[in-house]
Amino acid sequence: MSAAALPAPPAMPAPATRLAWLDALRGIGSLAVVGEHMLPWFLPELRPFWFNLGIYGILVFFLVSGYIIPVSLERHGDVRAFWVSRIFRLYPLYLSVIVVMLAVSWWVPVREAVPRDGSAVAAHATMLLDVVSVGGVADTMWTLSYEMVFYLLVTALFLIGAHERSGSLSVLFAAGAVVVGLVASGAVLVGVWPAYVSCAVFVVGLACVMGGRLRTFCACALGVMAVVLLAFSSRVPWLGIAVVAVMFAGTAIHRWERGAGPLWPVAVTTALVVIAPVWAIESGWWWVRADVWLTTIALAGATFAGGMLLRGRRVPRVLVWLGLISYSLYLVHHPLLKYFVAVSGDLRAAEVPYQLVMIALAMALMLGLSALTYRYVEKPMQQLGRRVSDRGRRHRPGSGMAGRPPRHDEVLGHEERQVPGGVRHGDTVG
Template structure:
């Protein structure tokens, strides 16, 4: 692999490493650094910073993966084998801790409904609290995948800037009208169990139809999935409606940056989209804030710094990068999913500290990072390898002409999260 292509992977890996470590710090500080956390959080929401960087990276690279494959079936196969093996390990570990009495999972619908909701990865958009506190972001990832597939099957996938602007304006309108609907509004209207059953059925039909069959069926399947994603994000999110729409707007903003870089759209469109997303997100957060200035300031500061972090990484994408941060980014999915499992075990045994104990945080990281290296080696990497096999066999779908080169698409595929 030449130096240019390698650098394209490294800068994304570094951003993933930064995001993962900040999210780990956010959650671990509640256990090991309670005093410092109380001082920091009103001014800087570390969790929102980390996940915003993650969402920007996903938005930048995921649609490129689908378009490189030119095959919805290959895309879904790759995503399933990328996400589910480690997800199964993390969820299984939490259930074992629950059975052992170390911790107690949150209550909610019946066990069957909870299981089905989690299998769709949409549980946080179905009125079902996640068994792990980080799983809620995967629900938005899944909603984004469904929307990306819908746009791809309709051949509107290069209008990322327009989609980002539309979602951002929708968020602002929701904030101006009082934040939009209550959280989990659909679940409250029809019931959590029926909503989970209906969403699971629609998701299965959508993925299967969009992945096989005649062109009209593929389009219908893609559109069905996109409508499901929009309905759940707009009407059944567990965060305020405006923030739910901002999350998707941020992801499509990452896509718009990728398109502008590779000549699939103008740079002016990406810059205008970024300006609208920032204005609408910050304005919505300020307008809809809970009345506490510092809480608003913490969210807005984190959001703006996340965008600046992504911009800095993008600007330095062709520079030589140290191998350590990039290597940490490679295992970032393991770091992201497994750190709450370890924290659950710590909280259920030695308990949360009342005073700052930085050495315990260092010891926690010393256990976490080698464990994540092992899970990447034996769980993540094999899943990714298997996920790439069907994509090589699937026939490509002709794409509209553009100025992006095939080498850009190939290098992008290697850096999927």
């Protein structure tokens, strides 16, 4: 995310090469998150404390999502097609993980952060978990909240023709993170009602956006709701706003690459995000100390810049493969680690050779299961989503997007098959 580390805009590489480096970054991000969650349970002595391995991976995911997701929407020229692809991309595996975790909750109970009432159902239905202060059934699901917020904002901005102001938006959100960090110690809107209200608005609003009736008005209403939730009902408001700033910075980098915008907003955003938690009232976690936070951001930015710099070269196939299964790996690894430890017992005091063997076994299980869920859950549902989207296009004379017809190209098809929603975010987030 550091502007100084980014290379000058080069000649555009071939689409396959360009997408390969994005896959590689997602692979790196997913491994970092797995490492953050695995090391404390298996080999705590190796866990780094001079930067946060998990936040580093998540920031890489968010930069990738910010870089590519708005472009996917713009190339579609069709909001309905965009949301069909997002829904079929995110929800099948997400719901599958929830069902499995609830089914085996008699063995490994669902964590206490998940409310035992209807608000949990409402929050999981929208994926707006963290921005309504509801814990996810799987610990890593919190990042999907910010992917969803970003989608809602990007949709509204695209419909009103403000989607090219990514640099200004990244600076605005970064400044908001600093301000909110100074004045808010946590959520202002508390209780179960933010989850219920946001679910109702989300369902009705998204139905209108996809159906075409009152599309722009409903998209703007969803965007406003997303910002309000982000600032007033998030579990950690400054962090949520900073995350959205990072995603818009990723978009600004893409526009700079295309010669459609300057790079200085990325530098300003980086500086503001770096100082956002320094005076934050709710700061107290080890990873928001100034030195750790700065190092984590610098490493994430350097990784993304390195990916851009090397994108014209061949990418290791293992990283590309990890990028393809990154959404599966991101969602399934933490539940699987819980089940693994429930069987193996506490490994923290075991002999190092035994710990290493168990790490290798756990990694094999996580990668194997992620490959299976990608092959038999993600990929078929993405293909189904494309068929649904194509069928919808054939039945409509135009896209309904600012008078522009839908556009198809080889690059977009590849992006929609491979870009995670979450990591990514979820990616992911995604």
